[in-house]
Every structure is written in C-alpha cells, then in structure tokens.
Amino acid sequence: MPSTLNNPCGVNEECKNTDGSYNCPCQVGYYRPASNMACVDMDECKNKPCHPNATCLNTIGSYSCTCKREFTGNGSYCMDIDECKTSNICHSRALCTNLIGGFLCSCQFGFTGDGFTCQDVDECSLSNTTCPSFSRCINSPGSFVCSCLNGTVALNNSCEPPPQLCNPACDTKGLCHASASGYQCVCDLGFNGNGLTCSDIDECQMDNICPQNDTKCTNLPGSFSCDCKTGYTLNGSHWRVYEKGTCVDEDTCMNSSTNCHPLAECLVFQGSYFCQCPKGYEGNGTDCWDVNECDQSQGHACPSFSHCFNTNGSYICTCWEGFQSNGTLCEDIDECTNRSFVCPDNSTCRNLEGSYNCLCDQGFSENGSLCLDINECFLGLIKCPNFSNCINKIGYSICECWEGYQASGTECSDINECTYNTTCPEKSTCVNTNGSYQCLCDIGFVSTGDLCLDIDECIDKQQEDLCNNGSCLNVAGSYYCKCFEGFRSNGTECVDIDECLDSSNSSVCQPNSVCFNTIGSFHCFCSEGFRRHGSDCQDENECQVGNPCPKHSSCHNTEGSFQCVCDPGYEFVSSGCEDINECKNDTTCRSDQVCTNLPGEYNCSCQLGFHEENEACVDVNECGNSSCSPLAYCWNTPGSFSCHCRLGFAGNGSSCEDVDECVALTNPCHLAAECRNTPGSFVCVCKPGFLSVGPLCTDMDECQQANGRCHSAATCINNIGDFKCLCNHGFELLTTVPLCIPH
Missing domain, CATH: 2.10.25.10 (Laminin)
Incomplete structure (x- = not known):
C-alpha cells in the first residue's frame, strides 16, 4: 500500500486518526504519568498478575511470569514439586519430608547432620550418655551399648567388681560368691562348712576311695593321695595309680624274661609288667615302629614356611x-x-x-x-598442549613450547615480540603473529627489505582510475586530488557535489517535489501522491481511485498520500487489519480472571477450579468431594487439589498401600530385635533372651534370678541371649536327669 505521512506521535505512542485531526494514546504496556508527558513503560508486576508462587519480571511494554525453582507450571498457575520423589536427594541415613515450595532432609535417630550429609553420633563422647561404673561405652551406627569391664559382672543394671563383699569375712578356705539374693561364702573344693568356717574333708574315710590291694590312702588339706605299700612301686603320679587301680611289684621287669621291643620300656603293672614304646614310636610294646610326625594327620609342630623331614623317633x-x-x-x-x-x-x-x-x-x-x-612421546602417553613438541628424556618426557611461544601454566602462549625492543623501520608498524611478528609498512609506503619508501600513487600503473574528474598530486604516504569544477575532493578522490543536499540549494525545487542529483547537475520530480499540473505539483486523492484499503478498514485521504484506518477492535498488521487481541493486555480483565479473545471484542471469565462470587474469582474447594484414598490427605490448592498418602503409606493419593518399613528401611531395629510391620508404621520386638531398654535390646541376665534355675551344685553362666548351667568342681552332670552329683 502507499506509504503514509511521517508519524506525528511520539515514542511509544500510537497515532489514532479522528475527524479533522488525530490523537496519540500510549501503546499497550505503556502509560502517561501526567498530561503533556511522554509514555513510559507500565510495570504490570505491581498489580501482582502472576501466581503467588511465581516471579513476575517486568519487560519493556509487557511482563512475564516464571514459577519459582521449587514449583512447576506456566507462571499463571504453579504446582509444588515433590522433591522427595527424586532418588538420593537426601542422605541414605536421612528421611525426606516434602514441603510446599521445598523439602526437608532430617537425619535418622542416632545420626547428625543437615540431612544431605549424616554422620553417626558418637554417644560415648556426649556428656549426657551415662554408663554404669566398671563399664565402657561402645559406639555403634545410630546407637551405643554399655559393656562391663573384665573382672566385673552385670548385676541389677550395674557392673559389680569382684572384691570381697561378704560380711562377716569368709574362711581362708572359702570364697565370696555373688548371687541374685546377695553375696554368700562358699567353701573351697575338698572342704565343707557354711563358708564362714570351713573344715577339711577326710576322703580316706570314704569307701573304696583307693584300690584295696597294695595301696594306702593319705588325707591331704582339701584332697587325698593313694600311695603304694612298701615293696611296690608306681610308674607315674598317684593319679595314674588311682586310674589303673593297683600297684605292681618293683622286681617284676628285672626278674622276668620279657619280650619287649628293643626300643620299648618295661613297666610293672598289677603284679606283672607291660611294654611301652618310647616317644616318637607307636605299637603294642612288643612291636614298635616310627611315627611319621610329618604326616599332616599327626599334627606336627613345624612352623609355617618350613619343610618337615621325618627321622627315627623324631x-x-x-x-x-x-x-x-x-x-x-x-x-x-x-x-x-x-x-x-x-x-x-x-x-x-x-x-x-x-x-x-x-x-x-x-x-x-x-x-x-x-x-x-619408555618413549612416552612415541606411545602417545603424554598429551602436550597446542604449540609445543613432546621431548623424550631418560625416564620421563617433557613438553617444550615452540619458538615464539612461552610456557604459561599448562599452556603455551604466544610471545608478543612487539612489546619488547623489536626494531621495525621508520614508517612501519610491528604486528604480532602466532609464534613470530611482522613489520608492516604504513599505508602509502612499500617495503624494500629494511626500509619503507613512499609510493607515488600518481604514477602507479595499478592506480589508473585515480583522481577521475581531477588531477593527482603526490604527497608523503598518500596523494591528493585537485578536482574539476562541480566536484569536491575527499582527499583521495573527486566526488560529485550533490546540489540536492547543498544547504545553499535547499529551495532548488518547488514544494511537493523531490530533488534528484545527477553528475554535475540535478532534476526535480513531483513527490509520491502528487501530480504535475503545469509547473506545480498538486495532491492526488487516492481514495477516489478504487478501494486501496484492506478489509475491516476505511480510506482517509491525506496530503500527498492516504491512510487506511482499521475498524474498531482491529489493528493494522503487515498489509491488513487483524483482530486486536485485547487479552494481551493484562489489565483488560481482573488479575484473577482468564481473558478470551473474540472477533472485535473479548470475554472475561474465572479460571478452571474457580467461580465468580461478588465480582471476584473464588477457589472451589474440591476436597469436600474428592477422589482421595481414605488413607490419604486431600490438600486443596488454588484452582485444584492433590492427594497425598499418609505417613507409613505409599501410592498416588487415590490409592494408598501400607509401606512395609521392615523391608523398605535398612536395619530399622536393634540387632537383637525383630522388626514387625504394622499398618502405617512398625514395631521392634526384642528377641528371646533380651530386654527392651528404649530403642535398644540388652542381654537378659537369666542368672540373676534363682541362679538361672540351675542345680544347687551348679554355676549359672550368662551368655548373650541365653545361659548355661555348669556343674561345680567335683560334680558331674547326669545324662538322664539335669542334676549335678559328686564325682
């Protein structure tokens, strides 16, 4: 379409034609602070057009809404991001709790940190961690235990040292023993009494305590011995006699013709004799053969890292x-x-x-x-930087910068020789290059090796078109054009004088005409929108010739041109009138409404999830009739709602299933406890033989009550998780009935 007149309105203003005049309202996104003032950018963010969880950014003539980092959406509506669904967002020893606009990582019990890093709490180093006397604190991941020191025993949640605690003191042949009922004195083995007074037991008064033949019993303090009568001898200790049951004649081996092996020893026994192979041999005494100690089954005594060689008897x-x-x-x-x-x-x-x-x-x-x-350079083991060579040395390699480069950290950088005392000839400039430099003669000079000489451009055959419309005059380093009449020199050439721009010829053409410069002259032509009538240029009414304007507009003639004014509700775009999208202006509707553009008009309505009430859009509370699971919470949000499973349950909110913490969590209970899942949670039950002490399971000392129900002649020994009964010294356990009887 024909061009219009110059815009008479100011910056950021829109020209509106009126009958016989025009006005200049501010463009969309701008406003006029006061009359006769320029249009300035409107800060739409002051009206808070964005979602509460979005950031408003004002721009020239508009604005944009961007959800905050912890939210997602288009800015007009932003929904919270559940960061806890991201794996490994918290430490493995931490629990993740989603929050509106963020999340919280909290370390598990027994650990400390910010949740992103959790370290075990050394309860043993804390002042409020108390273990009983004669015990030491042992730290464990997430917990601790108190262990009695050697020489002490656990009794009534304390560690008791073993010194004499009986009062009155025990007999010198008795010991003070701790029991569940207190402390009592017990006589040593071989003595009897109440512990306060202990007397020796005369075992020789017992029947058959020693063999009747050839032996005699001798009572000892707390014990006894069986000795051979005169004329008999004993090979070994009296305990061996007690085991064999008899003494033998001393002269049997000397007076008998034995058939013992030459390496065997003759020993008297029960009035006779027997042959015994020496150490390092085995057999029945009559036949003796060497024992191969190097046989692994014999369990030889050679140390590690050695060879075993068998010898006769060793x-x-x-x-x-x-x-x-x-x-x-x-x-x-x-x-x-x-x-x-x-x-x-x-x-x-x-x-x-x-x-x-x-x-x-x-x-x-x-x-x-x-x-x-190793030639690291040849094998490509050394990666040298650009502009360097790899140089192999004995035992190592180096990177050596090229000539003209210098090492700068791990790179080779170009040396700027022009910053040093580099000598270039007069009328030249030093130019640094990669790895070197150049001396370039100034414009108008040429290099002859070591000098820069002036170029006579006026006689240079390569400058044939020099100074057209004038004569050439050489000067040092350049030339000058002396121009003919009608031309002016710009230093290096003669250019035509544009009479149309010359201030002295501003009225060279008539009104409503255009001046066109020619070489040495000029011409006058009527401006566009005008026609020549005689010697004058008069306006042409374009609106009377057909319909030059597009659809949805009207034609208005202007001097030298015309204007196409779009109908109300339309605006000029490119080559036609298009519907104005009033919804682009955020002030068209209320900030809580959604604008819907229509041909030539628009409509304002509430967003989905809101309804109109008292000229405001009010949120619809969907939680009053939501589809959330009974095991979930319904959270109403502006324009919507969300379902979140309760703690201990997992799912999408519409469907929630119990989380088996005993499987999902790593060691949620103490090592001596069993984890049992419950709806929405779990419990820790101590194993048999352990007692619950807060979150810990400590060993139950069964021996503290009634000596562990052991026999009166037995000692109860507590173990971790159970106990056992051991018969006291001098007693043995019947296999048929759990009783301890004297040996």
Whole structure:
C-alpha cells in the first residue's frame, strides 16, 4: 500500500486518526504519568498478575511470569514439586519430608547432620550418655551399648567388681560368691562348712576311695593321695595309680624274661609288667615302629614356611628358601634390606614373602632382564598442549613450547615480540603473529627489505582510475586530488557535489517535489501522491481511485498520500487489519480472571477450579468431594487439589498401600530385635533372651534370678541371649536327669 505521512506521535505512542485531526494514546504496556508527558513503560508486576508462587519480571511494554525453582507450571498457575520423589536427594541415613515450595532432609535417630550429609553420633563422647561404673561405652551406627569391664559382672543394671563383699569375712578356705539374693561364702573344693568356717574333708574315710590291694590312702588339706605299700612301686603320679587301680611289684621287669621291643620300656603293672614304646614310636610294646610326625594327620609342630623331614623317633624342621629361623619361627628374609638382591639399573627392589622382585622405576618398562626407557612421546602417553613438541628424556618426557611461544601454566602462549625492543623501520608498524611478528609498512609506503619508501600513487600503473574528474598530486604516504569544477575532493578522490543536499540549494525545487542529483547537475520530480499540473505539483486523492484499503478498514485521504484506518477492535498488521487481541493486555480483565479473545471484542471469565462470587474469582474447594484414598490427605490448592498418602503409606493419593518399613528401611531395629510391620508404621520386638531398654535390646541376665534355675551344685553362666548351667568342681552332670552329683 502507499506509504503514509511521517508519524506525528511520539515514542511509544500510537497515532489514532479522528475527524479533522488525530490523537496519540500510549501503546499497550505503556502509560502517561501526567498530561503533556511522554509514555513510559507500565510495570504490570505491581498489580501482582502472576501466581503467588511465581516471579513476575517486568519487560519493556509487557511482563512475564516464571514459577519459582521449587514449583512447576506456566507462571499463571504453579504446582509444588515433590522433591522427595527424586532418588538420593537426601542422605541414605536421612528421611525426606516434602514441603510446599521445598523439602526437608532430617537425619535418622542416632545420626547428625543437615540431612544431605549424616554422620553417626558418637554417644560415648556426649556428656549426657551415662554408663554404669566398671563399664565402657561402645559406639555403634545410630546407637551405643554399655559393656562391663573384665573382672566385673552385670548385676541389677550395674557392673559389680569382684572384691570381697561378704560380711562377716569368709574362711581362708572359702570364697565370696555373688548371687541374685546377695553375696554368700562358699567353701573351697575338698572342704565343707557354711563358708564362714570351713573344715577339711577326710576322703580316706570314704569307701573304696583307693584300690584295696597294695595301696594306702593319705588325707591331704582339701584332697587325698593313694600311695603304694612298701615293696611296690608306681610308674607315674598317684593319679595314674588311682586310674589303673593297683600297684605292681618293683622286681617284676628285672626278674622276668620279657619280650619287649628293643626300643620299648618295661613297666610293672598289677603284679606283672607291660611294654611301652618310647616317644616318637607307636605299637603294642612288643612291636614298635616310627611315627611319621610329618604326616599332616599327626599334627606336627613345624612352623609355617618350613619343610618337615621325618627321622627315627623324631623329625626335623627346615625353613623354606627365602626364610630363616629365629629359633622358634621361620621369618621372611628381606633381601632388599640385607642387599642380597640383584636388580637391573633403573629398578627398585620390592621384598615379597619368601622372595623379592624388581619393579622398573616410573618411566621405564621391563624387557627381559632389563628396564628400558619408555618413549612416552612415541606411545602417545603424554598429551602436550597446542604449540609445543613432546621431548623424550631418560625416564620421563617433557613438553617444550615452540619458538615464539612461552610456557604459561599448562599452556603455551604466544610471545608478543612487539612489546619488547623489536626494531621495525621508520614508517612501519610491528604486528604480532602466532609464534613470530611482522613489520608492516604504513599505508602509502612499500617495503624494500629494511626500509619503507613512499609510493607515488600518481604514477602507479595499478592506480589508473585515480583522481577521475581531477588531477593527482603526490604527497608523503598518500596523494591528493585537485578536482574539476562541480566536484569536491575527499582527499583521495573527486566526488560529485550533490546540489540536492547543498544547504545553499535547499529551495532548488518547488514544494511537493523531490530533488534528484545527477553528475554535475540535478532534476526535480513531483513527490509520491502528487501530480504535475503545469509547473506545480498538486495532491492526488487516492481514495477516489478504487478501494486501496484492506478489509475491516476505511480510506482517509491525506496530503500527498492516504491512510487506511482499521475498524474498531482491529489493528493494522503487515498489509491488513487483524483482530486486536485485547487479552494481551493484562489489565483488560481482573488479575484473577482468564481473558478470551473474540472477533472485535473479548470475554472475561474465572479460571478452571474457580467461580465468580461478588465480582471476584473464588477457589472451589474440591476436597469436600474428592477422589482421595481414605488413607490419604486431600490438600486443596488454588484452582485444584492433590492427594497425598499418609505417613507409613505409599501410592498416588487415590490409592494408598501400607509401606512395609521392615523391608523398605535398612536395619530399622536393634540387632537383637525383630522388626514387625504394622499398618502405617512398625514395631521392634526384642528377641528371646533380651530386654527392651528404649530403642535398644540388652542381654537378659537369666542368672540373676534363682541362679538361672540351675542345680544347687551348679554355676549359672550368662551368655548373650541365653545361659548355661555348669556343674561345680567335683560334680558331674547326669545324662538322664539335669542334676549335678559328686564325682
């Protein structure tokens, strides 16, 4: 369409034609602070057009809404992001709790930190962690235990030391014992009494305490002995006599013709004799053969790292090669320390168990029995920076910058020679190049090797078109054009004088005409929208010639042109009138409404999830009739709602299932407890033999009550999780009935 008149309105203003005049309202997104003032940008963000959880950014003529980092949406509506659904967002020892606009990581019980990093709490180092006397605190992941020190026992949640606590004091042949009912004195084995007074038991008064034949019983304090009568002898201690049950005649082996093996020993026994093979041999005494102690089944006593060699009646241990004996054990010989190793040059000795090896030093590789230099450059093991070469050295390689470059950290940077005392000739400029520099003659000069000489452009055959419309005059480094009449010089050429722009010829053409410059002259042509009538240029009414305007507009003639004014509700776009989208202006509707554009008009309505009430859009509370699971919470949000499963349940909110914490969590209970799942939670039940103490399970000392229901002649011994009854010294356990009877 024909061009319009110059816009008579100011910046950020829109020209509106009126009958016989026009006005200049502010463009969309701008406003006029006061009359006769320029249009300035409107800060739409002051009216808070964005969602409460979005950030408003004012722009020139408009604005934008962006949801905050913890929310997602288009800015007009933003929904909270459940960060806890992201795996590993918190530490493995932390619990993640989703919050509106964020989340919270909290360390589990027994751990401390910010939730992103959780460290075990050393309860033993805390002042409020108290263990009983004679015990020590042992830290464990997320908890701790109190362990009684050696020499003390756990009794009534305390650790009791073993010193004498009986009062009055026990007899010298008695001991003070702790029990569930207190402390009591108990006589030593071989004595009887109440513990306060203990008297020796005369075992010789008991029937058959010693063999009747050839032996006699001697009572001892707390014990007894069985000795052979005169004329009889005993091979071994009296306990052996007690086991065999008899004494033998001393002269049996001397007076009898025995058939013992030459290596066997003759021993009297029960009035007779028997043959016994010596140590290192085995057999019945009549036949004796060597024991192979080196047989693994014999359990020989050679130390580790040694060879066993069997001998008659014994064996010999010899240390392996690379080991030496210290008298008892075979120790490794450190060949690298005693300098007995043989390694090639450029290698290091490394001691091994029973041997050694030679490791090539860094920068060398093994080749047979030698350590040869590694050419890291040839193998591409060294990555040198640009503008450098890899130089191999003995045992290592280096990166060497090219000539004209210098090392700068891990890079090779160009040396700017022009910053140093680089000599360039007169009428030249030093120009730095990659790895070097150049001396470039100034414009109008040419290099002759070491000098820059002036170029006579006026006689240069390559400058044939020089100074057209004038004559050429050479000057140092350049030339000058002396122009003909009608031309002016700009220094290097003669250019035409534009009479149409010359201030002295501003009225060279008539009104409503355009001046066109020509070489040495000019012409006058009527302006567009005008026609020549005689010597004048008069306006042409374009609106009377057909319909030059597009649909939805009307034609208005102007001087030298015309205007197409769009109908109300339309605006000029490109080459036609298009419907105005009033909804682009956020002030068209209320901030809580949604604007719907219509041809030539618009409509304002509430967003989905809201309804109109008292000229305001009010949120519809969907939680009054939601589809959430009974095991979920319904959270109403502006224009919508969401379902969230309760703690201990998992699902999408519409369907929630119980979380089995015993499977989902790692060791939620104490080591001595069993985890049992419950709807929405779990419980920890201590195993049999343990008692619950807060979150811990401590061992139950069954021996504290009624001696663990053990026999009166037995001692109750507590173990972790159970106990056992052991018959006291001098008693043995019947296999048919759990009773302790005297030996």
